[in-house]
Amino acid sequence: MATSLVFASPALAQAPDSAATAPSPKVAADTTAAPVVAASSGAAGGVPSSEFETYNVSGTGIRYTAALTGIYSTGTVERMYLTTSHTGNLALGKHWLLPAALNFSYGKQDGVLRERELLGLFTPAYRRGRLKYYALAEGEQSNLRAIRRRLVGGGGVGYQFYLDTLRNEVTLSQFFLYEHTAYLDGLLRQVPRSSTRLKLRFSKGPVVLTALGFYQPSLQNFAGDYRVNTNTSLSFGVSRHLALTAAYSYSFESIAVENRSALNTNLTVGFTYSTGK
Numbered sequence: 001m002a003t004s005l006v007f008a009s010p011a012l013a014q015a016p017d018s019a020a021t022a023p024s025p026k027v028a029a030d031t032t033a034a035p036v037v038a039a040s041s042g043a044a045g046g047v048p049s050s051e052f053e054t055y056n057v058s059g060t061g062i063r064y065t066a067a068l069t070g071i072y073s074t075g076t077v078e079r080m081y082l083t084t085s086h087t088g089n090l091a092l093g094k095h096w097l098l099p100a101a102l103n104f105s106y107g108k109q110d111g112v113l114r115e116r117e118l119l120g121l122f123t124p125a126y127r128r129g130r131l132k133y134y135a136l137a138e139g140e141q142s143n144l145r146a147i148r149r150r151l152v153g154g155g156g157v158g159y160q161f162y163l164d165t166l167r168n169e170v171t172l173s174q175f176f177l178y179e180h181t182a183y184l185d186g187l188l189r190q191v192p193r194s195s196t197r198l199k200l201r202f203s204k205g206p207v208v209l210t211a212l213g214f215y216q217p218s219l220q221n222f223a224g225d226y227r228v229n230t231n232t233s234l235s236f237g238v239s240r241h242l243a244l245t246a247a248y249s250y251s252f253e254s255i256a257v258e259n260r261s262a263l264n265t266n267l268t269v270g271f272t273y274s275t276g277k
Helices: none
Strands: 061-073 079-092 096-109 112-122 125-128 131-142 147-163 169-183 188-204 207-217 226-237 242-253 263-273
Touching (some): 131 169, 147 188
Antiparallel strands (some): 061 079, 096 112, 096 125, 125 131, 131 147, 226 242
């Protein structure tokens, strides 16, 4: 059994809040094929990408990670932001993995609620050689994107093109998902999606670069309804258990609620501490 604990220092930079974006004209409502909310532009605080990869373990055992990031500033603008994430992965023998993850973010600006983001994810997987077969269940709430409830289910397959003894890796996965999203204004979307995921990990000496990207178009409207998500992390090991880490997340949804941002970004810099494998 292995355990891991990660602690990140306060965020150094965060994009402006979504309330600052200009309103966009609404489009006709349709709960299936057509967008029911207007596209908008701008930037907002970081939102976790769906289908993020949890840590794997070899053989049998459990690996757990936890992260906490916080920032508070006062003066011309009072800003408070807190985010925490937890992942766990239970390995059953050589082939079965049961990873789960939970992310929560909460933020206020001048006493007004901006972020209240919650994401839970469960992705059981069966691996055979370079192939990995996935199932996926996800639940999400987002004040930034005015999402009252988002439920996603589906499955997919991934292929590991490269892996070496240093754990450098190139993996491509393909998912098919069904999404049910209810917005705070009462609008409802039910959308089948394709999700293509690329995972990269490269290391040289004490430096480790990891990147995870997703492209998630609607199967009913590839050009007008899609998402692009990326998570990138650069770590520099200063000791066996301690590393200085910079992480950047990018999330874009082409369909967004009027007066809410379609683009969300977040940058954090801090130290990570880990134990176990």
